[in-house]
Amino acid sequence: MSNFVFVPGVNHGGWCWNPVGRRVRDAGHAAYALTLPGLTLGDDTTGLQLADAVKYVVDEVERRDLHDVVLVGHSFAGVPISGAASRLRERLTHLAFFSAFIPRSGESMASALGPQTAAWIRATAEASPGGTIDLDFETLSTRLMQDEPAVLQRMVFEQLTPHPGGYVLDAWEGEDLRTLGVPMTYLLAERDIALAAPGSELASRLGVEPVMVPGTHEALLTHPDELAGALLKATVTPGN
Structure with missing residues (x-):
């Protein structure tokens, strides 16, 4: 039996x-x-930084005393699970990224999105009392869940929570994940148009080829059978 620990992306x-x-x-x-931290309704988001997200992932795995861990991150969560991986190395059997950002040392998710987007993120966070950024419905419906039924798009949108700006503005500082000695998988949604770089390029940063699954950036909600099947096959099937 493996212990799968799932970490969500921006606003999720x-x-x-x-x-x-x-x-x-x-x-x-x-x-x-x-x-x-900061992504439950009513949380205090003031001052939260990427280091807080990384620490939380590490603390939760250690608090539950989990071993044989498959650590899985979606979208932005590629950054905190990358940060947590070196500290959890002895507990991990696999790192899995689903349509996730793979950071290079010294790079933030905001900077990877380009200078204009990074400037907007910083200005938005600085103008927010809690230092957060939010996602508008148009972006979700046209970039994250394009062509999905409007009622489903709206249902997902209503679950979203403002995201601590520090999580995406802080640069990740860490070692090349390929040096960890932990098997890694990159799963990529076939119709994902929301990534900071092409999925094949992000997968190459891990030294792997992407495993394709149906759906958009939100395929974890719209195609859970296919994603779960691909995840299990890649991480716990003998020989993988």
Whole structure:
């Protein structure tokens, strides 16, 4: 049995991993979906930094005393799980990224999105009392869930929470993940148009080829059967 620990992306909580997590449990494994500090309704987001997100992932795995961990991150969560990986190395059996950003040392997610977007993110966070950034419905419906039914887009949008700006503005400082000695997988949604760089390029930073799954950036909600199946095959199937 493996312990799958799921970490969500920008504006999302652990709820977004529930459909995949249930299927992982049905396959005989344990599943834990984390919600990073500041992303539960009513949380104080003031002053939260990327280091807080990384520490939370590490602390939760250690607090639960989990071993044989498959650490999984979606979208932005590629950054905090990259930061947590070196500190959890002895507990990990696999690192899995789903349509996730793979940071290079000294790079923030905001900077990877380009100077104009990075400037907007910084200005928005500085203008927000809690230092957060938010996602508008147009962006979700045209970039993250394009061509999905409007009622589903609206349902997902209503679950979103403002995201601590420091999480995406802070640069990641760490070693090349390929030196960790932990197997890694990059799963990529076939219709994802929301990534900071082409999925094949991001996967190459791990030294792997992307494993394709159906759907858009939010395929963890719209195609959980396919994503869970691909994740299990890549991480716990003998020989992988």
